[in-house]
Amino acid sequence: MPLPERALIRRIQDRVGRNRLVARGIGDDCAVLRLPREHEALITTDFSLEGVHFRREWQSAECSGHRCLARGLSDIAAMGGEPIAAFLSLAVPSDLPQRWVDRFLGGFSALANKYNVELAGGDTAQSPAGVLADVVVFGSAPRGKALLRAGACPGDRVYVTGKLGLSAAMLEQLRSRVGKKIDIFPEPRIAVGKWLRERAIASACIDISDGLSTDLFHLCEESGVGAVIAADAIPISRASPSANRHALELALHGGEDYELLFTAPKSKRLPKVIAGVAIASIGEIVRGKPKMQLVLDGTTMPLEAKGWEHFRARR
């Protein structure tokens, strides 16, 4: 690996601030972390593997560093939690330029600092193939108050934050243009999740990492309900090719948007904007099996969960 392990760890440490809930960070066998009174711990872990989740030739090192932390922060947001600390396990091939590692850590630590997340540990190794990162994010929520996937009830409205399909649209562009990089820095919806949790408004919540159709299916499955979505209500990213059927497909099935998908009883009035982020009402929860339907041009059709392929090369 370009940097000896110790030096790499110190370099990361130097870049991020402290969080008062981290009693001991890097330097012991374990990190020691505290929770605010009457809070529970939230923990999420995400692989970011070169060639599977990202490609070095398609996005900058800063963007890769940002995104591998953003994935975990987005999970904390989906639970209505507040992030406290992150752990970065990073393996890099021995021939990777030092500059790439520095810029990766720059992207990672800029996002960590923005959310007062301390780097409290991790691991480093030489990679047998490509850059391998595994990021753990530790956060907290008041006891029993975390937003869950289970809890959506028939009659609840379905909402999404922001716009969908941006990552998928960019991915298409990358596949068609050789040698070009396109950076997208998704913003974890921490403030929106906290807003929903504090007001006990959402009956269920999940982040859209695998695509709206797949993550809606997860929510329906855990809640034991179905959903009907209005195609023309889905907020489509302006970066999509055009407001046509294909753009809708990207918004429905493209992943890595890191927006929140949540449900709330009809009786709760939702503002159009929460914490500066637009909220769109896109459908309704219905009784029955976790089956999803899409209303498009006046016709109701089955909506399938179509998994997301990340940045994998097309076969």
Next chain:
Amino acid sequence: MPLPERALIRRIQDRVGRNRLVARGIGDDCAVLRLPREHEALITTDFSLEGVHFRREWQSAECSGHRCLARGLSDIAAMGGEPIAAFLSLAVPSDLPQRWVDRFLGGFSALANKYNVELAGGDTAQSPAGVLADVVVFGSAPRGKALLRAGACPGDRVYVTGKLGLSAAMLEQLRSRVGKKIDIFPEPRIAVGKWLRERAIASACIDISDGLSTDLFHLCEESGVGAVIAADAIPISRASPSANRHALELALHGGEDYELLFTAPKSKRLPKVIAGVAIASIGEIVRGKPKMQLVLDGTTMPLEAKGWEHFRARR
């Protein structure tokens, strides 16, 4: 990957028991974990990469699964903590036999069950090269009572649990015999760590994962002290070639023994056996820079920290 992600996750879930402190495990965006009253969280994360930390041709799948969890449990033991939950991020190549994955999970979950550790989350992916595992262990210790690397004082005695050099001796055998597997299932010293913490006996503690010389150096560095070790007091594994100079080298510098190395004031009387594990007094903490010395055959010589190369192939 041989198994679709969902099926793999369910298969892991089925194998491990519940821990009452895990409020929500797999199935939400984050796991939700509780701490006993007045406790702090302990978190450790360890990569286990094929070709770097283990080799499939040198150890069984069960042993690999056991060891990748044992590394994290050993870190919890070194802090005097009690483990609660583990997170397994696992990427495997698409051509890996299903049976290997099953046996790996078998080794992992057998150890998890023994220590009442619930599998509370993780991630799965297809690996670009070899088996890649990253294991996070979450545990707890009473607030302010975790054993740290800092705290050793001049005059303190230095102790180790069990015997040293077994993994290094086995590694030598593996390198000399093609096609043979040798399995070692290290036992995390959870009970010893807890015993030391409950009685407030240890002034500092670390686990021996990188070799006695390297981990003693870490402890000295964090405590701002030096150490003098008596070569003939080091408990050498009987699996070592013989009680000669080479066996001593393996015990001093070989890694992956997962024993505890700790210090305690001279005034504290230590039993010869704690929780069924032999305790050896091997030296003394001295004033001054983090410098280490070895007394061998009546001669005092500098002791260098010689890093451990895991299961990497010899160059």
